[in-house]
Amino acid sequence: MPPPQSPKQNKVLAALPLASYTRLLPLLEHVAMPAGQVIYDPGLPVKYVYFPTSSVVARLYETESGACTQTGIIGNEGLAGITALLGSENFPVRVLVLSTGKGYRIKTSFVKDEFESEDELRPLILRFAHALMIQTEQVAVSNRYHTVDQQLSYLLLMSLDRLPGNELHITHEQAGIMLGVRRESVTVAAHKLQAAGAIRCRRGHLAVTDRQQLEASAGEQYEVVKKEYDGLLTFYSALAARSSEPPPAKFKRFFQSAE
Amino acid sequence: MPPPQSPKQNKVLAALPLASYTRLLPLLEHVAMPAGQVIYDPGLPVKYVYFPTSSVVARLYETESGACTQTGIIGNEGLAGITALLGSENFPVRVLVLSTGKGYRIKTSFVKDEFESEDELRPLILRFAHALMIQTEQVAVSNRYHTVDQQLSYLLLMSLDRLPGNELHITHEQAGIMLGVRRESVTVAAHKLQAAGAIRCRRGHLAVTDRQQLEASAGEQYEVVKKEYDGLLTFYSALAARSSEPPPAKFKRFFQSAE
């Protein structure tokens, strides 16, 4: 269990082998990430890469004509700013903090060096990129086929999976922006979920009261993404385990295990 | 200009430095890719990575409940099977050939080795992954906000950018599957575009007659993605140029250029 306020609260950083972690540690800057803060604007260079610990951020794809939809939720299992690592400065996505919390940031060039010239960080990030891709594709399907109720359920589940507690601090208006629907549609959807007993809403808050119900409402879409992210975490811990194996004992008989 | 039937018809392979290209060349297998052929099924391991030359493939995200939408069009500017390189065996996406043509395939383990242990191929592929990501996000927005007309225009443009000629061999039914709409909706949309003079449709074919008109109809969504892919190609050729620079001449005066 990492101590409070450690970069290891971020699962990518936690999965790094010691050598790599040690290289990055002095370059990491602990920052507050208040809800609503814009991390990246579309088209502007990515100066820092962010590793959330207790915060949750969202990728928001906006068009000039005002259309807008969330394409990915990122918490302490990942990082914001992959774009810069994949090799493109310029991307049309806004990233903002969805739920207040902390995180670590690091100058893009530093992670980029580590990412490109060493072999430890890269697989972690690429595996995460894959999960993010799946999430985005799921949103694409969702935007065509699913009702607002379903999408709201999904949004809640994805956010709360990355937060302690069972309550998300968000207004209907903000949720509407995330989902790309009207504020009123969110209100109605929230009521339906409340009537079903899945959530309870107060002004500016949505609290889950029956998670199973909510998962049922979100349906298959959440299941698939959840599974992908479970796989991601397994991958992380497999790597972490491998790298924390003790070096082969030269005098094996001195180090017999208790079993 | 690459000779016909060369792996260099694929722009990723063409941008590879000689050393890397030479390593991969004997491992590449030239294959026919007929329209409708399924390259990957959801959940099955990715045995080969495909580099299209004259074919065009599409990523299709399908859910168990039958919902389905295209999340990316890939031609000779990229490759199918990135998933395997990012580190996950298992992904819920179907990939199929949208337009008949040729391509090269290579056993996953071979590219994976090259991707992981050498430094030439990786940046190309990662940069492409980024473009694909943008494309998917664009589709996500599109699925929420745009009309069938607009999306059909977009699909046509994206496909034809990757094909010679101005005609796509596709039925309304198939286009409907790609877009995740009814066959009838495609019929109606195609008529609108035809009435506007942008396309002409025959049984099983959609031919562009006025590209500007079609781009206007697709609107901003195509523009953004097109720009991203233009950037991708620039990136490719920058890399290719760097790697094809002649080695520094030891006897410089013997190799003066004509200028």
Added chain:
DNA sequence: AATGTTATGTGCGGCTCCGCACAGAATTGG
């Protein structure tokens, strides 16, 4: 040319969401 098959055209009721309008409730700030 006859026949079956596949692709396309068209219409209708229904659903979900939108845009708009406005009323009420919760919270904040002087």
Added chain:
DNA sequence: CCAATTCTGTGCGGAGCCGCACATAACATT
């Protein structure tokens, strides 16, 4: 404590797409 602000609740006409049901047209086969 009152006013201003911000959120939430509700209703109505309309747009766009769906699901379904047929009708027709293009092509393929023999």
